[in-house]
Amino acid sequence: MRGFDYVGKRILFALLTVFVAITLNFVLFRTLSGDAVSALRCRQCTQAFKDYQREQLGLDKSKWEQYKLYLGDLAHGDMGKSLRSEGAVTHELWAPIKNTVPMVALGTLFSIVFGVLAGVVSAWRRGTWADKTTLWTGLSFYSMPPQWLGLIVVLFVASALGLPTAGIKDPTLGILGDASTWDVFVDRMRHMVLPSLTLGLVLYGEYAIIVRSSMLETLGEDYVLTARAKGLSNWATVWKHGLRNALLPIITLVALSLGFIIGGSITIEYVFSYPGIGLAIVEAIDQRDYPILQGAFLLLTFSVILANLVADLLYFKLDPRVST
Amino acid sequence: MSTAVQGAAAAEGVDVAKSGRPGSIRRVVFGEPQALIGLAIVAAFILVALLSPLFLSQDPKTKVGPIFEHPSVSHPLGLDGGGADMVRLLIAGTRVSLLVGFAAAFVSALIGGTVGLASGYFGGKTDIVLMRITDYVIVIPDIPLMIVAAALFGRSLTNIILIIGVIYWTSTARLIRAQVKSVRERVYVKRARALGAGNTRLIFKHVLPQVMPLLIANTVLLVALAIFAETFISFLGLGDPSVISWGRLIENSFTDDAILNNAWWTIVPPGVCVTLLVLGSTMFGQSLEDALNPRLRVGHLSVRRFRMRPLKGKLESE
């Protein structure tokens, strides 16, 4: 089967990258940054206590030993324990992940939908006002630091729309009697809208511009001219020949911009006090909770690698030119 | 932020293929409005940074009035959460942001340029190995890595510059590699080689000058990226606490609860500065890159159609 080779190669690459990421993680946290224990903020820690902790965390062994231990633990899904709460890292990160994923998904959805629309219209009406507006607004939004945009949204938009700007749930919900699932759902959504919107705005720019560019390139292709020559209307040509080809790069684009999405969402969550993985990272940094930081970073990296793999395979499926 | 976006965005306006010669660059810069605007913006900021000592006779952080005072004639952008003059803070921030931007871009360009050069010139195993490494680095998400590295390695400006520089070299490497490969094929390089010129000589005298313009154009784009990246780091409190940067100003406004006080003048201006500078360098850098790496684009489709003109008798014999 044609596919096997290619698919196999991509999966292998993904696995190797995962391995590189794990090693990088280890190197960053254990080797270069000095001893996690010595950074522990506890005034009453005696030397004996610190030594004991070291032994517990396996920090008294050689680096190589530690590395093997680390890999072993990971294989079992054990990412260590939070220094602050003593809970397993995987457990501590679970709730934040559950919060972040829908928010990021929603934001990305906004940006893809609006970005594609804007990009297509822009390319279609190249040189007109609609085109220039899309370009400039897209580029401008993309040049804005997401956290700043978040602050602007909070400052000017939130109150106008009557939407909450912090946290993920209304603390008063459920006090005067049980809240129904619907109420909880609405409440969650209301808290999710602004951060998602901010994320969506930042990304919309990128997607609109890329779609436009891809569309323009596609529209300049010979086969588009041929389609028109065959008698297809402008609209039919775009729909049947232009769109599919032009949108192919979107897939890779989303995967590639995942790094940025994640990064942006970290700061956005901070601004909106949205209890997702981004906020968890910020808090972990603040409290020097290295295992959490390490675990979160690893998880984020994994998801980006996974997304890239999915994008590769999707692209492969959709574009018959891609071969071994 | 991806350079692909920067590329696509400012590429508009370059309708006809232009050769990569210096004359054409001048034509692009002074011909295309957006390149000119971009250059003007960047130049304006650089000017402010250079002239900043004139404005900052005293430490910009000194308290000159009540906190969160509204903008007034004496303080056009009001005072921040510590009572310091916003205008002075912004000017001080210009210096730092530009410094970080250029320095980090330089580091990135250095690494990326070297990798691209080596990869494109030597080809073979070197190429494969370097490109593999690049592939891996690309997949690892940049901002989380940056944040983690900043959290771990501390707060000095130098470190921040290095961190940013080390993370963003990959697209430069690829770009330069492609360029070097095409330059390498050119006749005179082969001739020089036939005359016995060694690799070093070839690289520095023949290949590098051809590749330099593109590298510089790309570096301008990197500046935008670096400034953007710095705001991330500063916002999370990981920046150098002893310097004022725009990113830090945004962070300050957040931690000082500017929103509660409705003090938009502490929030809006620093972000506007970042946006403007990033926009400006993107516009300028991309126009430059397009002039050196032109692409011809003809649109076959548009809502508008070709026009019919009335035939005026026997058409005037030209």
Add this chain to the structure above:
Amino acid sequence: MSALLEVEGLNVWFDLAGGGELHAVRGVDVQVDAGERFGLVGESGCGKTTAMLTIMGLLPPNASVAGEVRLAGENILARGEESVSPHRWNDVAMVFQGAMNAFNPVKTVGSQIEEPLRLHGIAEGRAARRQVAELLERVGIPSDRAARYPHEFSGGMRQRAAIAMAIACGPKILLADEPTTALDVMVQAQILELLLSLAEDFELALVLVTHDLPVVAQVCDRAAVMYAGEVAEAGSIDALFHTPRHPYTRMLFAATPDLHAGGERVVSIPGAPPRLDRPLVGCPFHPRCDSRFEPCPTVTPLLKVVGEGHVAACHLNDHVREGALV
């Protein structure tokens, strides 16, 4: 008797980014009869491709057009896009330069040949697929290749497929823009043979646009030589080769050592064609002409009858009195 295709006074301008216009086609008159094989010859940039695209109304939005293109007497450019689009593919079809890229890479070749059949209401579903298979066989491609993608075809086969696609709706005129450029010599000969045999079987008028003279000589009965957006000379191949009445024609044809060698390229004439973004004074060819004389730089030569079915625009023919010949 009126020709199948009559182009009269065709002018095409392109708006330039930054103001100004490029006058790419400057008053072209051409007639092609039914079933005739006509060649349009000239250097690249002389406007031949633009003229052809205009016949089908396939111009970008920055183009403006004046003149008439009459198909069986009806001016199809009367109302611009509106009046020309109904004739696309079922009356006039085209095989593009670099037909390699005429196919959308993400769709099968068969589906793309089927497309105009469906669009023009000729056939649907299984009937359409059968016709596609027949068309492919007719051009020498095994019909099971219909389900393949363009990148799986060789250059020559893609060209054949493009030709199959072009004749799918039974046009009366086939415009072929450089159909053999970028193909190797053996394949070129096959493609030309294919075009000829199709023209015969389907009673197609063939308009061959090329800068490759041996091709024109092999395939065409009549030809027009274009230079700087104008027709310099037009007539039978025989007349153009043996008794050219324009120095450009003479230099072009003379530069080809052996017509039967096939695949040889035109040796370029020193100098370059004039810029078309400014008005031209006098004869556009005069700077490169070896026979220029007193009137050439200042007076524009008009297209004049110099023999039976033979016209030329050159002051060397000024002494010829048209009335005496026609």
